[in-house]
Amino acid sequence: MTDVMILGTRKGLLIFERDDLAWRFRSESFKAQPVSHATLDSRTGTLWAAIDHGHWGNKLHRSNDLGVTWAEVAAPTFPESAIMFTGFSEGDEQRASKPAVVSYIWLIQPGGLDQPNRIYIGTEPGGLFQSDDNGETFHLVEGLWNRPEREKWWFGGGRDHPGVCSICVDPRDSRHVLIGISVGGVYETHDDGATWEAKNKGLFANYLPDGYAEFGHDPHFMAMSPSNPDVLWQQNHCGVFRSADSAQTWTDISQKGGPVYFGFPIALDAKDDQTAWVVPAIDAEYRVAVEQALCVCRTAARHGRPCARGCPRLMRSMSYSATRWTLTGGGWHLGRPPATCMCRTIGVIRGSAWVAISRRFIRSDLRRCKV
Amino acid sequence: MPHVRFSSHLQKFFPTLQQNIVVEGKTAAEVVAALNQRYPGLGAYLVDERGALRKHVNIFIGQDMLADRKTLQDAVSDDHILFIMQALSGG
Numbered sequence: 176m177t178d179v180m181i182l183g184t185r186k187g188l189l190i191f192e193r194d195d196l197a198w199r200f201r202s203e204s205f206k207a208q209p210v211s212h213a214t215l216d217s218r219t220g221t222l223w224a225a226i227d228h229g230h231w232g233n234k235l236h237r238s239n240d241l242g243v244t245w246a247e248v249a250a251p252t253f254p255e256s257a258i259m260f261t262g263f264s265e266g267d268e269q270r271a272s273k274p275a276v277v278s279y280i281w282l283i284q285p286g287g288l289d290q291p292n293r294i295y296i297g298t299e300p301g302g303l304f305q306s307d308d309n310g311e312t313f314h315l316v317e318g319l320w321n322r323p324e325r326e327k328w329w330f331g332g333g334r335d336h337p338g339v340c341s342i343c344v345d346p347r348d349s350r351h352v353l354i355g356i357s358v359g360g361v362y363e364t365h366d367d368g369a370t371w372e373a374k375n376k377g378l379f380a381n382y383l384p385d386g387y388a389e390f391g392h393d394p395h396f397m398a399m400s401p402s403n404p405d406v407l408w409q410q411n412h413c414g415v416f417r418s419a420d421s422a423q424t425w426t427d428i429s430q431k432g433g434p435v436y437f438g439f440p441i442a443l444d445a446k447d448d449q450t451a452w453v454v455p456a457i458d459a460e461y462r463v464a465v466e467q468a469l470c471v472c473r474t475a476a477r478h479g480r481p482c483a484r485g486c487p488r489l490m491r492s493m494s495y496s497a498t499r500w501t502l503t504g505g506g507w508h509l510g511r512p513p514a515t516c517m518c519r520t521i522g523v524i525r526g527s528a529w530v531a532i533s534r535r536f537i538r539s540d541l542r543r544c545k546v
Numbered sequence: 547m548p549h550v551r552f553s554s555h556l557q558k559f560f561p562t563l564q565q566n567i568v569v570e571g572k573t574a575a576e577v578v579a580a581l582n583q584r585y586p587g588l589g590a591y592l593v594d595e596r597g598a599l600r601k602h603v604n605i606f607i608g609q610d611m612l613a614d615r616k617t618l619q620d621a622v623s624d625d626h627i628l629f630i631m632q633a634l635s636g637g
Contacts, residue, residue, distance in 0.1 A: 230602040230632040231559070231591040247559075247587060252595035276594045 183210035190242050202242045216285040225280035233280045251296050251304035251313035259300040260326050284342035287349025297339030301329050316368045328390035329359035341397035345404050355394035377425035381413050395439045403448040410441040410453050434465045435472045450474050548622045553631035560585050575618035602633040
């Protein structure tokens with residue numbers, strides 16, 4: 176099968192495909208529209224894209240021919256009774272609230288192999304939505320939304336409201352799902368979403384009075400090892416963490432004195448549950464590229480306890496915006512936007528060799544114009 | 547019946563959208579509902595799931611900007627022209 180790279184950007188969706196080692200441009204969709212997430216459902220071949228229109232709201236599209244044609248489907252909406260919490264006003268004992276509306280589609284995640292029509296959508300302000308008819312209709316997963324700590328412990332980080340930004344479906348049991356909420360923490364269900372429990376033991380949040388609080392953590396991106404689903408990794412606001420017991424406990428594997436601490440993406444090896452890659456930035460306070468470059472770090476210990484030391488790969492040709500790209504999947508995709516201006520896209524062979532996929536983004540042919 | 551004119555930007559998503567449409571409606575909300583009936587899905591581009599006008603969308607009724615952005619209860623008469631457009635956010 177041809178490798179396909181689906182690249183969501185703030186200015187549209189680009190698809191590349193690879194035959195042998197050569198990547199070539201295949202198509203462009205949603206020109207000039209921000210693509211908040213796109214994913215290919217390998218169960219059905221359906222390609223999904225979420226569009227974050229500045230003016231017209233968040234929309235959901237699907238394609239059955241890998242982006243040649245698209246059909247818009249109704250994006251998830253909150254039920255009338257759902258309320259979202261805003262800020263505290265002076266003298267208030269409770270946070271103000273207002274009717275909930277979907278303000279951002281963070282993530283589109285297909286369900287398990289035994290649920291061919293199951294699609295999850297993670298949204299801001301913290302709503303997880305579920306479809307069992309391949310996206311014809313969605314409903315709010317109320318068991319999560321109705322968690323009592325949502326009012327006090329879920330809040331915005333980077334954006335105004337909390338977002339469901341990671342969804343991991345256990346391939347051994349589709350009723351077992353783990354999600355990450357930024358900010359809120361990790362949650363787990365064993366009963367297909369009816370009930371949820373927080374799973375943040377071992378995480379530390381330096382912006383909370385009690386850094387080891389049960390809730391209120393900020394897992395920017397969490398992923399489940401394809402070869403060992405008990406192993407989970409997360410690039411958190413406050414470090415890189417790994418769990419070997421299905422998120423019952425987390426271990427901080429951030430790099431002491433090195434760049435591996437703050438960032439957004441994390442990618443896992445398809446066959447080795449000891450190996451992951453992160454793309455750190457310099458601390459939450461600065462959020463700038465490490466040494467003015469894209470820095471990709473791989474876990475140093477291939478066997479035994481992983482620790483994110485060493486192996487920084489610096490690609491000086493990359494722009495800062497690239498540090499927010501996500502590298503996901505068993506193969507490698509450059510996935511999550513935003514990247515308004517791309518300098519160069521890259522491919523990787525386990526991080527040990529890097530090739531330029533395309534130089535088409537670099538325009539060196541400056542043209543003179545009369546002024 | 548009131549006339550409705552649109553920003554050309556919406557034609558990108560609704561290619562058959564005409565520039566001058568006549569629909570029934572005594573309020574702006576009723577006009578949006580009628581538009582959504584004629585162009586299924588168009589309503590969700592203009593208002594959120596609570597029926598509130600999206601933050602960066604404007605509706606003018608004649609020369610007046612819509613006052614009730616939450617429920618769109620501004621009155622519309624038969625001789626009104628409604629302009630529906632995106633706000634000029636960001637300069």
